[in-house]
Amino acid sequence: MPCANCFELPDELALSFLEALGLAGGVDVLLSAKGRHVSFLAGLGPKDELVVRASTSREELERFIFADERPTVGFLGYEYGLRRLGLTLAKDSDFPLGHLKKYETYLVYEAECVCLMGQKLLDGRVAALLERAAEAAAKTAESPAARGSARKESARAEGLGRLVSASLDRQGYEAAVRQAQERIRDGDTYQLNLSIRFTAEAKGLDAYGLFLDLARRHPASYYGYFESGPFRVVSTSPERFMRVRDGQVLSQPIKGTKHLDARFGDREAAEAEQALRTSAKEDAELSMIVDLVRNDISAHCEHGSVHVENHKSVFRVDNLLQMHSDVTGRLKPGSTVLDLLLDAFPPGSVTGCPKKRSCEIIDSLEPHSRDVYCGTLLAIYGRRDMDSSVAIRTGFLDTGAGFFHFYAGSGIVMDSSPSCEYSETLAKAEKFLQLLGGGE
Structure with missing residues (x-):
């Protein structure tokens, strides 16, 4: 991607x-934070939207x-994938099936260099932004523990309040797992992903501040912040769906x-x-799932x-060890990244095998819509x-x-x-x- 200017x-x-x-305000970000190493793509001033x-x-x-050479940034929701599989949605939701944007200004940060593309919105502001960033980082270095504690307390007191509901409590979730295993015994599926939707009071929550605070304290490879109408998406994913270079x-x-x-x-972690x-x-x-992908x-x-x-x-994120594999290929002449994405959507790791039947069973077991969860955040x-x-x-x-609203889930097999x-x-x-001061 050509740069108009680099700093x-x-x-x-x-x-x-x-x-x-x-x-x-008005910035969308795809961010990779791996310890001290950071890279990001930020879009400012949406010029075209779908x-x-x-x-x-x-x-x-x-x-x-x-339509043009500008990068497209956005998301496709899980339910958009269900429609592509020809499934009828059983639950209503105001959340969009997807949202894509092209911007007036892009910032790409890699290898300790931020490059601007179409910098009209940032004329005269870059030096001030760099100076402000240095001042903020200096304050963090002076007292990182106190700053982290203050940010957490602020999020709890002024943003995230009490947990209002979970779509499935322990009893309900475990019952759904057993029902999923019955469907496996019946031969309807080999495995599927089952999730819970949590809802917390959030009047006054600074969603962008929450996104950055989580990136500082819980770095992962595929963070994302995206504004869509009244919704503010905060993604802290460790999982790549597909990259094409x-x-x-x-x-x-x-x-x-x-x-x-x-x-x-170290010894206990190696044993785990x-x-x-x-x-x-x-x-x-x-x-x-590798075979499905x-x-x-x-x-x-x-x-x-x-x-x-x-x-x-195996890699570590937060207090979890996660196992993955790399599935590689070469895009056919005549096929585009959109062809590849849509025909593999929704992702196999969060649906099950076989995919369509597993999605039908998931829809019958989960009392909530997934919305952006288990969809994809993307840059094309x-x-x-x-x-x-x-x-x-x-x-x-x-x-x-x-x-x-936030979500979590796990994969269910016969041995679960x-x-x-x-x-x-x-x-x-x-x-x-x-951030809510609790959980089990």
Whole structure:
């Protein structure tokens, strides 16, 4: 992507720069935070927008995305994927099926350099933003613990209030797990993903501040903040859906989770990682989904180019060990990243196998709509270039109703323990539940 201008920005100032950038509002961000290393794509001043509705055709998406060379940033919700599978939605929701934007100004940050594209909105402001970021970072360095505590207390007192509801309590979730296992016994599915929707009071919540605070304290690879009408999406996902670079395809489905006790040392963590890799249950979960993803991308990849690499790789995010594999391929001539994305949507790791039947069962077991959760946040740069995440560890603020909704779930197979799956689900929601001062 060509840059209109570039400025040096140390990694330790990147989040403070985004904080200063967001003071005026109206900024959408896709962010990768891995320890001290940060990269991001930010869009300011939406110039063209497409809100995806039930009537929006594939051709309309294609015309919008590939109308010019400007990157497209946005999301597609889980229910949009259900419609693509030909399923009738059983639940009503005001949340859009998707929302895509092209901007007047883009900022791309990589390798300690922020590059501006179409900088009309930032004329004369860059130097001030860099100075403000340096001042904010200096204050953080002086007392990071006190600052983190103050931000947390502020979020609790002025933003997130008490937890109002969970769509499934322990008893309800464990009962749904057992029902899912009955469907597996009946041969309707081999595995599926089951989730809970949590709702908290959120009058006065600064959703962008929450997004940045979580990125500082809980770094992960696929953070996203996106404004859509009255909704503010906050995604803290560790999972890539699909990346395409000059036609080279990479999908990295996650299946397999192990919770780490905060008191674990290196030896205990290594033992936990080995237990995750050698678990027959977790291996079955991942292997089935890897096969599903291979099938999903094969329709738009060159014959013989689809391979699995780094099978059962393990990484740590928060207090969780997660297992994943790399599924690679080469995009066919004549196919675009949109073809690839839509025909693999919704992501296999958050649906199940077989996908359509699993989605039908999920819809019958979950009393809530998923909305952006288990959809995708994406950036499309051209017909053969894209990156996208699976929108897990994700929530959104409804500014009109004054509620923040967030979700977590787990994969269910025949060997699943209902009580363990419920505990795993709470562990995945932990970063949000901590802001409420509770959880189990």
